[in-house]
Amino acid sequence: MGHKGGKKGKSGQYSTDQSVLEGLAGSGVPIAGKVLDWRQLAKLKSTYTDALQAAINPNTGRVHTSYSLVGAQTGRLSSTDPNLQNIPIRTEIGREIRKAFVAEPGNVLLAADYSQIELRLAAHMADVPALKEAFARGEDIHARTANEMFGHVDRDTRARAKTINFAILYGISRWGLGTRLGVPADEAQAMIDRYFERFPGIQRYIHETLESVRERGYSETLFGRKTWFPRIRSANQAERAGSERAAINAPIQGTSADIIKRAMARMMPTLREAGLGHVRMLLQVHDELVFELPEGDAAAAAPIIERVMAEAAGPSVKLDVPLGIEIGTGSNWGDAH
DNA sequence: TATCGACGCCAC
DNA sequence: AAACGTGGCGTCGATA
Known part of the structure; x- marks a missing residue:
C-alpha cells in the first residue's frame, strides 16, 4: 500500500x-x-x-481443563482442552471474558497471587542487596529499579525499569531490550551495563549459572530439580544463545514452579485441619491459585491460604526475601483480582 | 477429513 | 537479519 x-x-x-x-x-x-x-x-x-x-461439560455445566505436569521444560504446569492459563485480563474488553467464570450462588471465587515471585527469587538467588532490601521494605520494585538506574522515578523511567527487570529474568540481549524499549542496541547495552553496575549480583549469577550449565549440562532450582541444556555448547550461534537465555531463566521460573506446587500439595490438608475441607481448589495459573468457597468462609480461609503459599519454600529452603501474596474475592474471576 | 507449518496473540 | 523466558490455540493454506 x-x-x-x-x-x-x-x-x-x-x-x-x-x-x-x-x-x-x-x-x-x-x-x-x-x-x-x-x-x-x-x-x-x-x-x-x-x-x-x-467446552462446557453437559454433565457438570462447567468447563474442565487438563493439566500436564510435564508440559513445560522449567517444571511449570501446562493447561489444555481448553487452556485456562491464558484467559484474558489485560484489556477491559478482554477482562469481560474472565468475568464469565462465576461462582455458584452463595459462593465466591478467591484468587491468591504470588506478587513478583520471580523477581524476588532472582533477588535471593543472585544475592542482590538493593533488591532484597526493597522487597523486605515492601517497596515498589520497578520504581526502586528506576531510581537506581536513572536517578529519579516518573512514569517513563518506571516503565523502562519494568521492561529491564523482565528482560533480566528472560536472559537479556541488547537487541531484544532495544526492540522492547525502542532504542538502538548500543543504548540498550548501556542500560544493561548500568543495571549490572547497580545490581552486581545479577551479572555474577548469570556468569556462574552459564559456567555451571556448560560444565555439568544442567541447571538446578533451589530445590535441586534439574533442567538439561544439551545445546548449550552448540556451534550454532542462535541455538547456543537461545539455550543460554533459557538456562538463565530456568532456575528462576523453575523454583517458582516448585514453590507453588509445594503450596498446592499442602493446601487441602491444611484447610481440612481448619475445618475448611469443603473449599475447592479450582485452578493454577503459574503464580496464582483460584478457589471456590462459601461466601461466609472467605474471611477464615484467606489467611490460611496466604500462609500456606507464603511458607511454601520452607523448611527445605530459607529465602532471604518474603514471598508476598495478594488475595481477592468476588462473585467472578475478574472481580477476584 | 486429518495434519502440518507459518503467523499471530492470549496468559504468566 | 537479529525475539529477551514458559506455554496453547485460533485461522489459513498446503498437503496427504
Missing part, C-alpha cells in the same frame, strides 16, 4: 504483527488501528467466547 515495510518472518513475507501495526498507526496510517481492533475482537470471539462455551 505504498508503505515501506520493515522486514520480518521466516517465509520472507512482511510481518503485520502488533508491533508493526502499532508503528504504522503511530505514523498516521488509519487502517492499521482498524486492523488491530478487528484482530483483538476476532481473537476474543474465536479463542474464548466461542471455544469456551463449546
Whole structure:
C-alpha cells in the first residue's frame, strides 16, 4: 500500500504483527488501528467466547481443563482442552471474558497471587542487596529499579525499569531490550551495563549459572530439580544463545514452579485441619491459585491460604526475601483480582 | 477429513 | 537479519 515495510518472518513475507501495526498507526496510517481492533475482537470471539462455551461439560455445566505436569521444560504446569492459563485480563474488553467464570450462588471465587515471585527469587538467588532490601521494605520494585538506574522515578523511567527487570529474568540481549524499549542496541547495552553496575549480583549469577550449565549440562532450582541444556555448547550461534537465555531463566521460573506446587500439595490438608475441607481448589495459573468457597468462609480461609503459599519454600529452603501474596474475592474471576 | 507449518496473540 | 523466558490455540493454506 505504498508503505515501506520493515522486514520480518521466516517465509520472507512482511510481518503485520502488533508491533508493526502499532508503528504504522503511530505514523498516521488509519487502517492499521482498524486492523488491530478487528484482530483483538476476532481473537476474543474465536479463542474464548466461542471455544469456551463449546467446552462446557453437559454433565457438570462447567468447563474442565487438563493439566500436564510435564508440559513445560522449567517444571511449570501446562493447561489444555481448553487452556485456562491464558484467559484474558489485560484489556477491559478482554477482562469481560474472565468475568464469565462465576461462582455458584452463595459462593465466591478467591484468587491468591504470588506478587513478583520471580523477581524476588532472582533477588535471593543472585544475592542482590538493593533488591532484597526493597522487597523486605515492601517497596515498589520497578520504581526502586528506576531510581537506581536513572536517578529519579516518573512514569517513563518506571516503565523502562519494568521492561529491564523482565528482560533480566528472560536472559537479556541488547537487541531484544532495544526492540522492547525502542532504542538502538548500543543504548540498550548501556542500560544493561548500568543495571549490572547497580545490581552486581545479577551479572555474577548469570556468569556462574552459564559456567555451571556448560560444565555439568544442567541447571538446578533451589530445590535441586534439574533442567538439561544439551545445546548449550552448540556451534550454532542462535541455538547456543537461545539455550543460554533459557538456562538463565530456568532456575528462576523453575523454583517458582516448585514453590507453588509445594503450596498446592499442602493446601487441602491444611484447610481440612481448619475445618475448611469443603473449599475447592479450582485452578493454577503459574503464580496464582483460584478457589471456590462459601461466601461466609472467605474471611477464615484467606489467611490460611496466604500462609500456606507464603511458607511454601520452607523448611527445605530459607529465602532471604518474603514471598508476598495478594488475595481477592468476588462473585467472578475478574472481580477476584 | 486429518495434519502440518507459518503467523499471530492470549496468559504468566 | 537479529525475539529477551514458559506455554496453547485460533485461522489459513498446503498437503496427504
